[in-house]
Amino acid sequence: MQPFIKHTGLVAPLDRVNVDTDQMVPKQFLKFLTREGYGRILFYDWRYLPEEKPNPEFILNLPRYAGASILLARANFGCGSSREHAPWALLDYGFRAILAPSYADIFYNNCFKNGLLPVTLTTQQMDELFQRAARTEGYRLTVDLERQIVADGSGLQFSFTLDPFRRECLLKGLDDIGLTLVHEADISAFEKKHLSVPHMNAPLDVKFHRA
């Protein structure tokens, strides 16, 4: 996983609550076998008119937000489906950090697995950022995970908190599975105890489906 330490970039505002992962990656794009290449289809139904003509009304299509890498979002961002294609698409599009007042659980988790930083700020702080982004063309922010602050070039500075373990994993770009496998002995010991109990045992009819 790519680490996240500090990032400065152009800000794009998506002023809408409850943006669900169906909007980020509609179902027709869930049939691929890879994690790459979803940037083109991010927010597909909002972003494109028929024949994939860019919808000029959609905020990310405005020239001033081209190349944005920090997304301002509203409450409950990423609700709905567990599809990890959503953070894959956000990253592939070029976003490195999302700023929002709240996130849906599964989406929030999925971001950390991919080096995408979801920053939680208050609604008031988000309002301020939305205003600044609207007012100032080319509005940029720095998201510093080490110092846990979001700052712009004109004096705004918000600090944010997040779980220290998640922060460390992201700063170092740690491989989750590798971290768990270190505890192989614990897992084996647990299994011995747990799986010897009949009702916790492996299911009975292992080859049932072949009948």
Add this chain to the structure above:
Amino acid sequence: MPARTLYEKIWNAHIVREEPGKPSLIYIDRHLVHEGTSPQAFAGLKAAGRTVRRPELAFAVMDHSVSTKNRELPVADPDAAAQFAALARNCEEFGINLFDMHSRNQGIVHVIGPELGITLPGCTIVCGDSHTSTHGALGALAFGIGTSEVEHVLATQCLTQFKSKSMRIEVQGPRPRGVTAKDIILAIIGKIGIAGGTGYVAEYTGEAVRGLSMEGRMTMCNMTIEGGARAGMVAPDDTTFAYVEGRPFAPRGKDFQEAVEYWKTLATDPGATYDATVTLTAAELAPMVTWGTNPGMVTQVTGRVPDPSSFSDPVDRKAAESALVYMGLKPGTSITDIPVDRVFIGSCTNSRIEDLRAASRVVAGRRIAKSVKQALAVPGSRVVKAQAEKEGLDKVFRDAGFEWRDAGCSMCIGMNDDVLPAGERSASTSNRNFEGRQGKGSRTHLVSPVMAAAAAIEGHFVDIRKFPGVDGAE
């Protein structure tokens, strides 16, 4: 020992490792896998040179993109075909049970888990699918995970998890006539909001919940995620044990008796505390219909499409405004005046045998309205399908003008060719009415199976409690 909740008991029984300030490592008893969210996990596993730790605890099925028409024909969509092939290859390579599209046990992952006895009380169950919450109906701790976590479970049979807060959702009093499990859960989501459960595991209690069949409990737990909570649970009781007994993968004989004794200990202790409590009175509930673009935008069938200006919160107002534009609805319209173009009875929310029985009683001896372009009855699994056909329900649906299909996710998500066309309006027994969920530009109204069936007959929403000749009890 201090009084503990159902959630705490299952959580504690699965802790492999704990360290202060870090997420816990918890053991996973059952891992369900489907074609849509697994290919990248298997690819990652292989790229890292890792293997599947406990393949016998994983169960894979093809459900999201399968055709519900003729499955003997080659898969027309090359992308779907590639995904099916990848799943088959991966299961073969790692020795994982697969119910492929031709298996007589194939079906929607959340239907077949409980039905085959893979899902058991007291287990931890995960799947790369948010509606894994369904399985909590049996008194399991079940939740959806992302693809990276799927890979993690394949490799380690564990997950690193933070413990959630607990929420008790009590539905007091007996369930009124015509009010189904679907209506109860829609009412709950309407009350707490679609993010109201974020960070919580919900446990459903109260007389109305206790009185539900396993199917009804599954419907409620299924939609728990739509209220933001990752997992929903119902304490196992005699209804649960009777449901589990004799299922193919469930323990048998002495093992089953021993398991029941253990499962009985799982119920929340008297005096245990929850981080939050929500209470509803069943007598105040009515059949529900969604009017907007998320499941929290919902009202009673006797109600009207709300006026966005009636929302005091500006954010809610704006959301309601854009939802009504998308849905093509005018504020103040009576719910029962909303016409429907298509009807979908299916999905992991409402495609079990009881759902089909209840819907079939509504349509029996009637015909779908001329204005209804299509009505689909899609069993959640092939086992459900076979049972329904044994009972003659397929004929009842067909005679009424429904199409009787093979098992799969179908128009819940429209990944196969069961798509709701742009601008058309459905009465759907599924769980999500998001923009474009059933097809780009599609307009979804979530309802119970009996409400969907009645809408098919009348061509618009009707109050099932007033529907002639139907007891409306289910």
